[in-house]
Amino acid sequence: MCGIAGIFGPKASKEVLSSMLAKQTHRGPDFTGIFVKEAEVALGHNRLSILDLSDAANQPFHSPDGRYTLIFNGEIYNYLEIKRSLSSKYQFITQSDTEVLLFAFQEWGTACLHQLNGMFAFAIWDHQTQKLTAARDRFGVKPLHYSLMEGSLVLSSEITPIWTFGVRKKANKKIWSRFFVQGRYGEEEETFWEDVFQLPAGHWMTWQEGKLTVTPWYDFVTNISRQLEIPQDQQEEYILDLLRDAVKLRFRADVPVGFNLSGGLDSSTLLALVSDLFPQDGAIETFTFVTGDDRYDEILWVKQMLQGRPYPLNSCLLTCDEVPELTAKMSLLQSEPFGGIPTLAYSKVFKRAREKGFLVLLDGQGADEAWAGYDYYLKKESGIVQGTQTSPLKPNALVREFAEMSHQQAYPQPFESKILNLQYRDLFKTKIPRALRFNDRVSMAHSTELREPFLDYRLVEYVFSRPESFKIRDGQQKWLLRKIAGRFLGDQIALAPKRPVQTPQREWLAGPLKDWVYSQLESLCNQTDWFEKDQILKEWEDYLRGNQDNSFYLWQWINTAELMK
Structure with missing residues (x-):
């Protein structure tokens, strides 16, 4: 890298x-x-x-x-x-x-x-x-x-x-x-x-x-149509072999290799595969970020998964006080908008890995898109921010002429299935492109390499091509992946619902960081002519009063203020 x-x-x-x-x-x-x-x-x-x-x-x-x-x-x-x-x-x-x-x-x-x-x-x-x-x-x-x-x-x-x-x-x-x-x-x-x-x-x-x-x-679409037809009773073993090989290939390095671990299914499955391939390798270490807030930290899940395994855990703390300086540094490196305080927390993982000499980390990115793991594949949601009841966007705060520059462009729909078209959009137009950009910059900021086994093209193509019943069954998403994971992890983890990676961003912005946020909003309005300042301040005051269902729009404004400096 x-x-x-x-x-x-x-x-x-x-x-x-x-x-x-x-x-x-x-x-x-x-x-x-x-x-x-x-x-x-x-x-x-x-x-x-x-x-x-x-x-x-x-x-x-x-x-x-x-x-x-x-x-x-x-x-x-x-x-x-x-x-x-x-x-x-x-x-x-x-x-x-x-x-x-x-x-x-x-x-x-x-x-x-x-x-x-x-x-x-x-x-x-x-x-x-x-x-x-x-x-x-x-x-x-x-x-x-x-x-x-x-x-x-x-x-x-x-x-x-x-x-x-x-x-x-x-x-x-x-x-x-x-x-x-x-x-x-x-x-x-x-x-x-x-x-x-x-x-x-x-x-x-x-x-x-x-x-x-x-x-x-x-040509992803053509490749999907050319996938091998594996007998149904052999599908699980075939996919498991692909998973194992994807992980094994990504352990090829002349430097120490570790992996990023959260409490979710994808990360847990990655742990299980590493454990299956390298059961006694104590030289492999794991890394996870924490914020000191039990409502969001997944450290207990992570420790539970590591029980009985030889991989040391590195807990990487992000504190509220670090956010302003890290935001400035990450904005300079990203040069484009990035995904909020979780990205800053993720940066602490790579910083710690570099300090310990682990120049390669593995990550579970890509499983949700290939295996249809997002809630909005079944529900009518935008997919911009999961789990919110209100719109994550505030176009009312924009000057009309600027807002009108946003012409809606339809995403391609090369498949007959609605779910396949959503997966295709997320793989090539929305979620994966932006996540890969965030992750490349945040890992390379600390001179470390990030590898994503779930994005092995052989695995993505084959899983994507499977019937919906292999991905979603009885309302359970990522069904076959959960089935495979259950062989190693047990049902408590394999069947757990998806939890977005979160931090106390909403609470920090309205609490200890509110003075910094206000200064960023002032800077934003002074740097561009894109916003109606009275609407920006109205939304901010509403947020401070407790309307904090989501903070996506607020982070958009904060991040933009940094990028315009």
């Missing part, structure tokens, strides 16, 4: 590239590598060493014949299998997945993407044809941002380096309006900032002679 940056065209410069890399050193503190041909190409890399810790695996990485230069962020989990298939033709000098990726591209071109099981964003420069090829993984676990300026293309893992390149920081009002009116966290290609784009998940792009082309390479 690393950070990448590149400049292609007449503005390619070692000095500018070095400044860009300096903005994302947290993504890779172990080595900073640069390759530059002035006014032609500049490639840079911030390395976080996970596989093959030697200098031989540093990047930018060059092919033996000098034709290709690669910069790569992520992990190819099945790199050993691909390496074996290439070993008769290529001579490997490292133990890294970077070298495997470069040779795979050299052998198969962009067709190699279909063989990769991993999370990745990479760029390869062909010195012979003067052509850039860049690609992003199926679900967009790893980010890749880009911009065009004065005949040059610039790309990087994060947004801040692009501003360092010289692209001005200017709000994309259409995207911000949709955020406040519809609760949308951006679009597949557009970001919250004008002239800063992201390569969509499952796409590759080329740049040659000043022409940019973006092409989809991952």
